[in-house]
Amino acid sequence: MMMSVAVNQEEGDEEAAARGENPSRTCKLPAGGVVLLVLVGLLAAAVITYKLSFDKIRTNQTIQTLKEENEALRKNISDERCVKKRPEWEKYRGSLYYFSTNKSSWNDSRRSCADLGSDLVKIDSREEQMFLEIRVRDLMENDREKFWIGLTDSVEEGKWFWVDGSPLNKSLSFWLPWEPDDMKAENPAGEDCGGMGKKGGADDLICWYDQFCDLHRRSICEKPTNLSTTELHFFSKSNYYHPL
Template identity: 40%
Template sequence: MAEDDAVYVNTGSQQQAAGGSKVTAERVAVVVLLAAAVIAFGYTRYEYHQTTKHLQKLTDEYAAMRKNITAEACRKCQIGWERNGPQCYYFSTDQLTWEQAREKCQQIGGALVKIESEDEQSFLMQTLRHKMTEKEDRFWIGLTDSVTEGTWLWPDGTPLNKSLTFWRKGEPDNWTEVNNTQYVDGEDCVRMGEKCESGLKWWFDEPCTAPHKCICEKSAEIDA
């Protein structure tokens, strides 16, 4: 009977050990599942956060775009001025020296035009073609090298961007005699206007004291 009891006891121990292993495995499985759930939840929260940030960025960009479109649509020019993008242009038919033209533009709230893009040059050319009364009708722009020969400056003092110029072939040539008239200072100011010319090359240097028409420029006003 003692041996039988021993066998019985051993069998019970084995069953207990087997039951313990099963419980331990279940606990491990639960822990793993919980860990996976925590990781998945964290990843989901991260994705949600990133998506929310991206959505907010898109919303801000859309609002800024609408604001710009609305502001652009509300821009206007005064009577007598012509608009191109955010700028207004006034084409004066008064025959003035370059200095007088600059003063005139300042008096009406603008400045002699500063050309900063091919689009702007193209707009001015196309507009002038309809305003020119002669084959060669000359309009001052705001470019001069009267301070230092060869250093071309705009009315606000900024230098000419040499990669963005529209000189006619052979210009600037700084002649000291034009139409049998002597100019001691040469040609230190710039005008445009040559109806028969094609392309964008419409700039000519000219004596600053010559009488020409002019182009004034100022920013378009936003209608409140």
């Protein structure tokens, strides 16, 4: 019997050799092992897919960040070129100022500022008043060379407002001791527009005055530095002043 089994084994090996198989290496993988291999393959594919998706998202975020940084850089360069091309605009803190040497009425001065994408200056701090007072005194040829600022009481006498509609803070005002006096000797309409300037310098920055709005004076325009070079900026307008 054993000899018969051995003969059958030898015949089986010879048949396997004839088919090109190596009898010593032939084995059968259990079904559970096949399933495990499939699951491992699927898991590996899922990990690779997740990594690729994550890398794509991170790449898109990096590209968006680079675009934003590039846009900010382009804007800064554009603004700097604008200031360099227009040296008459002077920067102080968050604003640009234009000291106009053209003489015109208060309303016409506002129109001229609007044509430049700005408005008559609004003074928000003692430091800003100091900057303007020093610049104005240097530009004045004589004590009559005043400059219009964005201040008026044209709606109701004695109630002063800035060009953006905000009321004048009395604790942050720089009127000359006798101003505002609304003098009507030269014009019955009175003096409803504010200006500044004192040749030779002002004591404690006191150099504001009120005058007849149709007098021809120089003016100071102001606009924020964060405007694009092509944007035309108009400050918010209320009906407290005469419209442009």
